[in-house]
Amino acid sequence: MIRIDGVRWTYSGADAPTLDGLTLHVRPGETVVLCGPSGSGKSTALRLMNGLIPHFHEGRLEGTVHLDGQAVADLSLDRLGRRTGTVLQHPRRQFFTDEAEAELAFALENFGEPPERIRERVTTVIDEHRLRGLTDRRLQELSGGQQQQVACAAAAAHRPPVLLFDEPTSNLSAAAIERFTATLARLRADGATIVIAEHRLHFLRGIADRVVALRAGRVDAVWRGEEFAALDDDTLSAEGLRSLAPVPRPVPPRACAHGPSIDGDTPSAGVLANAGAGVTLRDVRCAFHGRRVLDIREAYLPAGTVTAVTGPNGAGKSTLARILTGLQRHDGEVLLDGRRLSRTHRQRVSAIVMQDVQRQLFTDSVGAELRLDASGDAAPEDERSRALLRDLDLEPLSSRHPLSLSGGQQQRLVVAAARLSARRIVVFDEPSSGVDRRHLHSITQVMRDLAGEGVVVLLISHDDELLTLATDQELKLRLIDGA
Numbered sequence: 001m002i003r004i005d006g007v008r009w010t011y012s013g014a015d016a017p018t019l020d021g022l023t024l025h026v027r028p029g030e031t032v033v034l035c036g037p038s039g040s041g042k043s044t045a046l047r048l049m050n051g052l053i054p055h056f057h058e059g060r061l062e063g064t065v066h067l068d069g070q071a072v073a074d075l076s077l078d079r080l081g082r083r084t085g086t087v088l089q090h091p092r093r094q095f096f097t098d099e100a101e102a103e104l105a106f107a108l109e110n111f112g113e114p115p116e117r118i119r120e121r122v123t124t125v126i127d128e129h130r131l132r133g134l135t136d137r138r139l140q141e142l143s144g145g146q147q148q149q150v151a152c153a154a155a156a157a158h159r160p161p162v163l164l165f166d167e168p169t170s171n172l173s174a175a176a177i178e179r180f181t182a183t184l185a186r187l188r189a190d191g192a193t194i195v196i197a198e199h200r201l202h203f204l205r206g207i208a209d210r211v212v213a214l215r216a217g218r219v220d221a222v223w224r225g226e227e228f229a230a231l232d233d234d235t236l237s238a239e240g241l242r243s244l245a246p247v248p249r250p251v252p253p254r255a256c257a258h259g260p261s262i263d264g265d266t267p268s269a270g271v272l273a274n275a276g277a278g279v280t281l282r283d284v285r286c287a288f289h290g291r292r293v294l295d296i297r298e299a300y301l302p303a304g305t306v307t308a309v310t311g312p313n314g315a316g317k318s319t320l321a322r323i324l325t326g327l328q329r330h331d332g333e334v335l336l337d338g339r340r341l342s343r344t345h346r347q348r349v350s351a352i353v354m355q356d357v358q359r360q361l362f363t364d365s366v367g368a369e370l371r372l373d374a375s376g377d378a379a380p381e382d383e384r385s386r387a388l389l390r391d392l393d394l395e396p397l398s399s400r401h402p403l404s405l406s407g408g409q410q411q412r413l414v415v416a417a418a419r420l421s422a423r424r425i426v427v428f429d430e431p432s433s434g435v436d437r438r439h440l441h442s443i444t445q446v447m448r449d450l451a452g453e454g455v456v457v458l459l460i461s462h463d464d465e466l467l468t469l470a471t472d473q474e475l476k477l478r479l480i481d482g483a
Contacts, residue, residue, distance in 0.1 A: 001162065001193045002026040002049055007063035009044060009053060009217075014404050018044045022063075028161075031184070031194040033204055033228075036214035037240050037436045038393075038408025042197035043089065045214070046164045048072065049195060051080035053088040067162070078307065082111060085160040089407045089434060090356040091151030091169045092139070100142070100150045101126070101135040103458065107158040121157060126430035128186070129153035130179055141288050144171040144355045144430065145313030145462070152180060156187060163187060165196045167407070169203065170433035171355060173312045173462050177203050199408075199436055200463070202246050205229045211251060213239055240436050255307055255475035257281075257299030260292075261316055263478035276337075278302040279324065279456050283332035286319050292480050294319045294330075301458065303337075303424075305453050306470050309460045311477035317460045320477070321427045324458065325350040336424060336456075350425035355433065357414040361402040366394060369402050370417055385420060391442045392416055408434030412443070419446045426450055427458040432466045444469040 002025065007314045009019040019041045026032050034042045047053040048065045051072045065072040067083060085107075086319070088094050097103045104125050108118045126135055131153060134146055142150065148171050155163060169177050181203045188194060188207065198204065204211075211228040213221040221239065223231070233243055254264060279301040286294045294316035301307050309317050322328035326346030333340050336349065354360055363369045389395040392412040397405065402413060412435050418426050431443055440463075447470050461467055 001028040001030070001068055002195070003064070003066040003143065004045070004048055005050060005064045005066075007061070007065060009048070009062075010060045012060075013401060014056035014059070015128060015400075017408075018217055019048075022214075022218050024212065024219060026193060026195060029188075030192055030209045031188050031196070031207055033201070033211045034195065034197040034214060035199065035201060035207040035211060035241055036220065038212040038412075038434055038439060039406040040220075041164050041217040042214055043407060044217075046086065046166055046195065048196055049162065049252060050084045050086045050164055051075060054440070055080075058090055069279065081107070082158070083160055084143045084164060085155035085158065085161045086164045087148070087151045087155045087166060087168050088325060089170065090358070091147045092356065094151060095139050095147075098138050098140065099135075100131065100137060100139060103139065103154050104135075104157050106132075106235050107257075111158060112428045113158075120137065125153050125157045126456050129156075129183060141291075142312045143318060145173060145176055149176060149180075149313070149438070150272075152183065156183075156192075162193045162195075165198075167198060167433055168196065169198065169200050171313070171430050171462070174464075176313055177462075181207065197240055199432075201242050201435065202244050213241070227406060232296065240438050242437050242440075242465060247468050249464045249468045250451055252471045255299060255473045257296060257371040257475055259297035259299070259304050260295040260480045261477050262296060262299070263311060263476040273407075276302065277454070278305070278337070280335040280338070281332065282335070284315070284320075284323060284334065285331040285357060286328060287321065292479075294323070295480055296320075296332075301456055301475070302473075303454045303456050304448050304451050306457045306459055308467050308474045309458055309477065310462070310467070310474055312479055315477040315479050318429055321352060321429050321458065321460055324425055325352045325427055341456045346425070349423055350427065351410075351421040351423040351426045352427045353417040353429060353431050354412050355430045360409065360417075364401055366402060366405075366413055367398040367401055369413060370420055371416070388416055388419060388446070391445065392439065405411075406434065408436065408439065411435060412439060415443055415446055418452065423455070425456045425458075427460070430461070430462070432461060432463045440466055440469065 004022055004024045007019050007022045008017050010017040054061050054073055055077055096106050104122045105118050184207050208225045211223045212219055256274055281296050281299040284296045313316060323330050326343040363372055394412060415431060432440060447457050459470055
């Protein structure tokens with residue numbers, strides 16, 4: 001079905017190839033998982049398969065890529081679109097409409113399917129992917145995880161024979177991952193050819209026919225599905241791969257908080273009695289088009305502590321992040337060390353690592369990106385800053401354009417910028433997207449160092465491995481108003 005032979009690909013303006021002699025064959029109906037360190041070429045390999053290389057991305061291509069016996073370079077984007085469905089790392093980049101149901105119908109409409117057949121197929125897809133409750137809402141109002149669920153459904157709606165997923169679980173809750181795993185099993189049973197680039201691997205046991213580890217743009221190791229499932233954790237760690245077993249996360253202390261959005265809230269008196277250095281929320285509410293997204297009567301987020309914000313997709317976690325950093329209008333007040341902060345003031349004293357970090361890259365080099373927001377004794381020229389870049393494997397990339405980096409490298413770049421910003425409040429919103437095992441630890445160390453300096457650190461994540469490493473206390477949110 002897919003044949004990649006001896007491919008060497010260099011993005012325009014890059015000093016070195018991203019793929020360097022990649023040879024990979026995927027048989028019809030096979031499910032293949034691509035794993036390996038951040039920057040090893042996984043996303044680029046998917047772009048070869050769906051024709052974004054060479055039809056969209058500019059660069060130099062050597063070697064051959066065939067899809068169903070035909071050279072990808074010779075196929076039109078229309079024909080490639082009929083044969084493949086793709087879910088990108090950050091699905092908001094691939095949406096063409098502003099409502100979930102319209103997005104599910106988009107490809108079918110583009111291919112000229114009759115209206116009655118489109119309606120029938122969209123209804124089926126909504127039921128198969130359990131999207132009831134999301135289809136009448138605007139895509140921009142959905143959480144990152146909910147957007148990811150819609151993108152997965154839209155990619156499969158026109159029944160392409162090849163499905164390509166790039167980090168499809170990066171923003172999904174445990175329950176959503178279970179639903180996605182069931183969807184993969186159904187697609188696999190229906191005969192689809194599936195290629196998944198992933199760092200979180202535990203949910204793929206029993207799904208993958210083969211697991212292919214990439215390193216430096218070529219195949220480093222290959223395992224049959226049953227062989228991979230039998231690997232011990234030491235072997236996985238030596239390869240830089242995540243654990244295959246779900247991590248049994250300890251139950252951390254609960255943050256002092258109460259209100260409709262708080263799952264397992266504490267009494268009001270507890271919040272006020274314990275409030276000290278750090279952030280206090282009072283009567284913080286936020287609604288979109290009359291639908292409550294977040295309602296916190298009181299909460300205390302102490303300085304010097306990593307507070308994990310958890311809960312199902314759509315519970316308001318990213319909304320809380322935007323409120324704390326002054327990016328979201330809301331009712332109620334936010335105090336720092338007992339003093340009320342306006343939204344403008346919060347923007348000056350806070351930093352955020354967003355889910356889609358590409359939206360936070362503004363300059364023409366890694367070094368310039370760090371200098372853009374660095375201040376005081378955290379200037380990127382000093383030894384502490386160079387050590388941070390070494391820890392995050394960014395030092396050799398200092399002259400590279402940020403948009404030429406892999407998704408995981410971009411993630412670490414924005415983490416480094418947040419570390420150097422000397423802000424009092426730093427929020428990490430799903431920072432482990434595109435991050436391998438080694439860098440999971442280095443990002444954890446960044447959060448620990450910030451907390452050690454008295455910063456209010458919030459970690460929003462569904463990643464149990466990261467939560468186990470980093471969490472001091474947990475603020476658990478729940479859905480309200482049937483969200």
